Structures are given as C-alpha cells and as structure tokens.
Amino acid sequence: MSKDEVREFLVTRRAKVTPQMVGLPDVGTRRVPGLRRGEVAVLAGVSVEYYTKLERGDLRGVSDEVLDAIASALRFDEAERSHLYDLARTANAGTRARRRPAVGATVRASLRHLVDSVTDAAAVLGNQRADIVATNTLARALYDPLYLSQTEPVSYPRFIFLDPAARRFYPDWDVIADASVASLRTVAGRSPFDRSITDLVGELSTRSDEFRVRWARHDVRLHIEGIKRMHHPVVGLVELEYNVLALPADDGLNLTVYTAAPGSETEEKLRLLASWWASEQGAALGASSHPA
Structure with a gap:
C-alpha cells in the first residue's frame, strides 16, 4: 500500500x-x-x-x-x-507484512450443503475479489448470462466492465459499476497483500476506461444489503432484495442470498426461472445420454 x-x-x-x-x-x-x-x-x-x-x-x-x-x-x-x-x-x-495466501478453490462439504439447501431464494457463495465460488440451482439460473462468457470461477467485476451484455443484464449499470469498484477498493484496503486482488485491479484498469475512472475516485462501501435489479433474458426484469452473510469459519468467503418480496411479480418470475432451468438441465442430460 x-x-x-x-x-x-x-x-x-x-x-x-x-x-x-x-x-x-x-x-x-x-x-x-x-x-x-x-x-x-x-x-x-x-x-x-x-x-x-x-x-x-x-x-x-x-x-x-x-x-x-x-x-x-x-x-x-x-x-x-x-x-x-x-x-x-x-x-x-x-x-513485517506478509502476503495473504490465496483462498483455495475447495469449498467445505457442509458449506456446499448449506448453499444447496436454500430453495426459495438465490444463494451465491463468493470470495473477496467478487468471484462466484458456488451457487444453488436458482442462483445458477439467475446468473446464467455471466457463465456464458466466462470460465469458472465467474467474476462479477469482469462481467460488469468487460462484457457488453452487462448493460442489458443490469438496467442500473452505472449504479452497479460504482458499487462494484467501491466494494473492490474496500477489499483491497483490507487485504493489500493479496496478489489476486491487485492483479484483478491491474487487469481491469488496463482494459476498461469505465473501471479506471471509478477507481481513481477512491470511493469505498460496505457490501452488506440492498436491492438489485436484473433483466434476465428468459423472465425479464426482476427486483431482488439481497443480504450478505459473513462466514467466520471460512475466511475470505461470504454468502449472498437474493430474495423476492412475498406476493411480488418477481417471486413468480423466480418460480418460472427455476422451472426453465430444470427443463434446460433435463434437456442437456438427455442430449448427453443419447449422443448423435
């Protein structure tokens, strides 16, 4: 630093x-x-x-x-x-400072079970640099556009700043972009010796003028809770409440849970999204079982 x-x-x-x-x-x-x-x-x-x-x-x-x-x-x-x-x-x-070791790619079995057990909401396990480490079924369907252009682990910042599809997926792109950079700078300040974070900042600063301008503002934020709007290509606009949960037993990881207000249009759209994803997975399984 x-x-x-x-x-x-x-x-x-x-x-x-x-x-x-x-x-x-x-x-x-x-x-x-x-x-x-x-x-x-x-x-x-x-x-x-x-x-x-x-x-x-x-x-x-x-x-x-x-x-x-x-x-x-x-x-x-x-x-x-x-x-x-x-x-x-x-x-x-x-x-005297030491570089922080990178968070491993493995996820504890019980933590994986916890993520999978969430059925009526979208659950995302993430790391400090805003990679998607694991999801439940609904979150995987929700964030399918991110997986279309990246290999895993999928990165929120790379999608937001490097993929043109992000502006269609996030109707409030400028707000999302501001929040992404401010959250990343907060994490960089907390873990200044994490090479994976500094490498990501360097990559985005080189490849995206939008990122570089925002990084120069030195804004910071605590990513804890809020409302996020997304335009999914299958079900259209959804408005989701989210809460970020710390995981004391898993340093560097957090669990974000996206929920719809009871009785809302988004709640129905999440059910449609789950049904669509199940049919997509069924079709993929059928195709793999009966190769041409």
Missing part, C-alpha cells in the same frame, strides 16, 4: 466536504473544492503540520483517537472510517 493510496483517499474525501457542511465560514478563494487542510486540522484538533504529514501519506504511528478525529472532521461513513483504519494498519505493518 503506497503513500499515494493514503494521500489520494484523504484528498478526495476532503474535496467532498464543504465549509457549510461543518459549520465553517466560506471565506477567500478556494483553488480546489472542499475544505482546506487547515480547516480539517482545526476540526480534528491537530496541527496543520501534522495533518499535512498524514495527507501526504504517512500514517505511521497515528493513534486511533486521531484517526477518529479525522474521520469525524471529514464526515466519513462507516465504510470510509473502516478503510482509513485499514490504511493505517497497513502503514504500521511495514516490511
């Missing part, structure tokens, strides 16, 4: 906060948007020299109290505050 990463994060956050937002008078000509360094220092209760040192990327030895004060001065949300702590932790790890 370079000093540039820290500097750009703090500079971009400072640019988002206006004097009016924090009760300061807006006086003088501002060369850049947002607060001045001196104003952040006053709000955080530190000297201008000390805050300047931090914004230049040097978080070594900074206390939790100072991190909290800066986070409050810059109006950080929970994701931004956590990211600042991640950056500080990495800065203080220095040369």
Whole structure:
C-alpha cells in the first residue's frame, strides 16, 4: 500500500466536504473544492503540520483517537472510517507484512450443503475479489448470462466492465459499476497483500476506461444489503432484495442470498426461472445420454 493510496483517499474525501457542511465560514478563494487542510486540522484538533504529514501519506504511528478525529472532521461513513483504519494498519505493518495466501478453490462439504439447501431464494457463495465460488440451482439460473462468457470461477467485476451484455443484464449499470469498484477498493484496503486482488485491479484498469475512472475516485462501501435489479433474458426484469452473510469459519468467503418480496411479480418470475432451468438441465442430460 503506497503513500499515494493514503494521500489520494484523504484528498478526495476532503474535496467532498464543504465549509457549510461543518459549520465553517466560506471565506477567500478556494483553488480546489472542499475544505482546506487547515480547516480539517482545526476540526480534528491537530496541527496543520501534522495533518499535512498524514495527507501526504504517512500514517505511521497515528493513534486511533486521531484517526477518529479525522474521520469525524471529514464526515466519513462507516465504510470510509473502516478503510482509513485499514490504511493505517497497513502503514504500521511495514516490511513485517506478509502476503495473504490465496483462498483455495475447495469449498467445505457442509458449506456446499448449506448453499444447496436454500430453495426459495438465490444463494451465491463468493470470495473477496467478487468471484462466484458456488451457487444453488436458482442462483445458477439467475446468473446464467455471466457463465456464458466466462470460465469458472465467474467474476462479477469482469462481467460488469468487460462484457457488453452487462448493460442489458443490469438496467442500473452505472449504479452497479460504482458499487462494484467501491466494494473492490474496500477489499483491497483490507487485504493489500493479496496478489489476486491487485492483479484483478491491474487487469481491469488496463482494459476498461469505465473501471479506471471509478477507481481513481477512491470511493469505498460496505457490501452488506440492498436491492438489485436484473433483466434476465428468459423472465425479464426482476427486483431482488439481497443480504450478505459473513462466514467466520471460512475466511475470505461470504454468502449472498437474493430474495423476492412475498406476493411480488418477481417471486413468480423466480418460480418460472427455476422451472426453465430444470427443463434446460433435463434437456442437456438427455442430449448427453443419447449422443448423435
């Protein structure tokens, strides 16, 4: 994690906060948007020299109290505050830090059984870099468009930024793209020595202008819950609620469950989707059993 990463994060956050937002008078000509360094220092209760040192990327030895004060001065949300702590932790790890081993491709049998046991919702087992590691039957049907253009493990970011079909699949593509990059940057801050994540960021930055522009914003987010709209080529538009569950026994993995509101049109479409996928699988099995 370079000093540039820290500097750009703090500079971009400072640019988002206006004097009016924090009760300061807006006086003088501002060369850049947002607060001045001196104003952040006053709000955080530190000297201008000390805050300047931090914004230049040097978080070594900074206390939790100072991190909290800066986070409050810059109006950080929970994701931004956590990211600042991640950056500080990495800065203080220095040369003692070790690369995090890549998460293995194997999934515990009982975890696989858990995913398969979800029948009325779409269940996706994912890893930190947003690969689909495993799904239940309904989720496999839901995300069939992603599997059409990729070998496994299927990658959400690669689909979103490298596959033109993503703009048809996600009606709210810009929102999805923003969230994908912000989630990936959050993970990169949490696991800065994971080579698979840095390689993915490098690949997407090279191949996608849309990704590169968003990455430069230094936005972060906690991917926990929300609503996602998808336009499936078979059943049309579905609107799904999702919740992301942490798996303490499986470091680096999470379980996302997509559900439809009871009685909604999407609930009926999920039933149709399950029926379609069952017929598709039946036809494929029949074809393999009776080769030409």
